[in-house]
């Protein structure tokens with residue numbers, strides 16, 4: 593059994609990692625850490641874990657020393673030092689925050705308000721979107737798990753950009769997220785009466801996922817891409833739905849576009865390209881590692897609308913991190929992740 597540990601186990605992502613890792617037959621959860629609950633049993637913090645796991649939260653150093661694979665599920669800016677330690681000890685670090693997602697340090701400091709604290713280890717890291725970087729992930733010991741919004745957007749646009757049949761200018765992305773995306777901490781925006789029965793656009797043109805989305809879309813297209821990205825807060829617990837508006841760069845037949853998307857993802861276990869007439873929705877991916885993509889073309893227009901849906905806690909965070917772990921360890925990518933979403 594491979595020993596795995598979680599630093600930041602008491603947050604929403606940490607709790608979801610625990611739930612999924614307990615279901616994985618080839619790994620053993622050896623240690624978990626917390627800042628404010630050190631010494632407390634996790635099942636007393638998350639009641640869903642009673643009779644499933646009885647483990648005390650320890651300090652981060654203990655997690656590193658007793659694990660082969662370390663998941664860091666911390667606020668941004670706290671993972672570089674841990675990743676360096678893991679690297680020195682020949683362990684794998686999978687960071688669920690944003691510390692390793694942006695290649696350009698100036699861009700990182702502009703959006704995250706600080707410089708890299710361990711710049712020398714950044715070139716050793718890889719952006720952990722398996723469908724894009726599977727081969728690089730296999731040999732990397734520092735994996736930057738992608739952001740939740742970026743995951744839904746990058747998977748939706750990858751075939752169109754790689755096969756170059758959409759205009760790289762003027763892409764408009766409307767994304768909506770459930771409130772677990774904001775983490776366990778309390779805020780007025782996610783307070784029940786504030787978010788219930790409401791849909792709130794926020795951080796228009798200034799969300800920190802914008803540079804990450806543009807970096808990866810540009811890499812896919814081989815040219816610089818700037819997009820319009822508007823996130824919204826939805827009054828649901830889980831899920832992200834992204835509706836993406838783009839223009840085809842010439843006359844394209846709908847059948848051909850479906851064929852390209854279906855072929856592109858036919859060997860991917862977790863990306864489902866829906867059939868003509870079907871629409872991606874949060875309900876069909878909830879609690880699973882799937883990303884559903886639907887394609888919509890208007891007759892006699894050159895517009896293509898792509899809709900993608902993921903569970904932000906699974907494919908957008910803990911599930912994708914486990915998929916990355918499976919790749920690094922040479923396991924079947926589906927190990928521990930074969931959850932079928934409930935029908936309702």
Ligand SMILES: NC(=O)C1=CN([C@@H]2O[C@H](COP(=O)(O)OP(=O)(O)OC[C@H]3O[C@@H](n4cnc5c(N)ncnc54)[C@H](OP(=O)(O)O)[C@@H]3O)[C@@H](O)[C@H]2O)C=CC1
Pocket residue numbers: 599600601602603604605606625626627628629665666667668670688689690738739740772773774775776777904905908909
């Ligand atoms: N929620 C989501 O949908 C997604 C989140 N992410 C990213 O994953 C990371 C965790 O997110 P999430 O679980 O939602 O956040 P939470 O706020 O729910 O949890 C944060 C965790 O970090 C710990 N922590 C907070 N401050 C410190 C500190 N100074 N030192 C050590 N530990 C600390 C907390 O521990 P304690 O409270 O026990 O002290 C807690 O375990 C973030 O970087 C987030 O951006 C990525 C994808 C999706």
Ligand SMILES: CC(=O)N[C@@H](CCC(=O)OP(=O)(O)O)C(=O)O
Pocket residue numbers: 688689690738739740741769770771772773774775801823825
């Ligand atoms: C609804 C909500 O607040 N979502 C968060 C993004 C989720 C998240 O934690 O971002 P990472 O994937 O980069 O870690 C936000 O807008 O900041």
